[in-house]
Amino acid sequence: MLSLRDLSTSYGPVHAVRDVSFTAQEGQITAVLGANGAGKTTLLRTISGLLRSRHGTIELDGRRIDRLSPERMPALGLAQVPEGRGVITELTVDENLRLGGLARGRVRPADLQRVYELFPALADRRAAVAHVLSGGERQMLVIGRALMSRPRMLLLDEPSLGLAPRIVTQIFGLVRSLVEDEGLSVLLVEQNARSALSIAHRGIVLNLGRVVADADADVLADDDQLRHAYLGF
Ligand SMILES: Nc1ncnc2c1ncn2[C@@H]1O[C@H](COP(=O)(O)OP(=O)(O)O)[C@@H](O)[C@H]1O
Numbered sequence: 001m002l003s004l005r006d007l008s009t010s011y012g013p014v015h016a017v018r019d020v021s022f023t024a025q026e027g028q029i030t031a032v033l034g035a036n037g038a039g040k041t042t043l044l045r046t047i048s049g050l051l052r053s054r055h056g057t058i059e060l061d062g063r064r065i066d067r068l069s070p071e072r073m074p075a076l077g078l079a080q081v082p083e084g085r086g087v088i089t090e091l092t093v094d095e096n097l098r099l100g101g102l103a104r105g106r107v108r109p110a111d112l113q114r115v116y117e118l119f120p121a122l123a124d125r126r127a128a129v130a131h132v133l134s135g136g137e138r139q140m141l142v143i144g145r146a147l148m149s150r151p152r153m154l155l156l157d158e159p160s161l162g163l164a165p166r167i168v169t170q171i172f173g174l175v176r177s178l179v180e181d182e183g184l185s186v187l188l189v190e191q192n193a194r195s196a197l198s199i200a201h202r203g204i205v206l207n208l209g210r211v212v213a214d215a216d217a218d219v220l221a222d223d224d225q226l227r228h229a230y231l232g233f
């Protein structure tokens with residue numbers, strides 16, 4: 001579905017992503033793993049058009065998207081959930097979700113309803129300002145906001161960062177069920193390789209901007225050398 005070939009992105013002299021090639025299959029979770037600074041966020045921001053690649057190609061369903069502006073992505077079915085859970089804290093839960101719908105042109109009441117069914121904790125607090133939400137609730141809110149644009153593929157950047165293990169399990173379980181029940185495709189960027197591999201179909205490991213492994217998730221999880229060298233578990 002999403003195919004990268006020889007993709008490189010730099011910040012001036014810093015080569016953050018180097019000749020990265022891989023394919024994320026439709027209806028699967030593809031984990032992009034690697035230590036802090038490996039280039040994961042740079043890769044996601046290049047896919048979503050926020051950064052421009054130095055060279056290489058990005059194709060979605062066989063169509064080049066690497067020279068399109070980020071505003072075009074929702075209509076193509078791509079939605080990014082940025083690192084750091086950037087909700088607008090002064091707005092209510094409901095208003096934050098509606099902004100996600102606007103990315104696709106309009107807010108559909110059925111989409112709002114669906115997000116509240118997926119995240120009952122948000123439904124209970126729909127009139128509360130996002131400022132009062134816990135970290136886990138904020139993560140649910142940014143995922144819900146992305147779902148409001150009816151994506152076919154979700155780009156998730158470190159959803160587990162700083163959350164309690166119980167909350168991570170809950171959020172990852174929900175992501176997995178969206179994939180299984182609704183055919184959503186997910187590119188899941190994570191430092192938390194153990195949790196990510198527990199729900200992913202495939203994993204890509206980055207080190208200093210390069211792909212050092214690309215295999216089925218269970219193969220990566222069983223590779224002791226790789227785990228110790230790059231995955232930290
Ligand atoms: N805005 C920036 N300007 C310059 N260098 C950056 C910038 N953002 C990230 N980098 C550098 O690019 C590399 C990859 O960073 P990043 O993509 O954020 O990695 P990750 O998400 O895997 O932690 C790191 O060396 C980082 O210091």
Ligand SMILES: [Mg+2]
Pocket residue numbers: 040041042083158
């Ligand atoms: Mg990052």
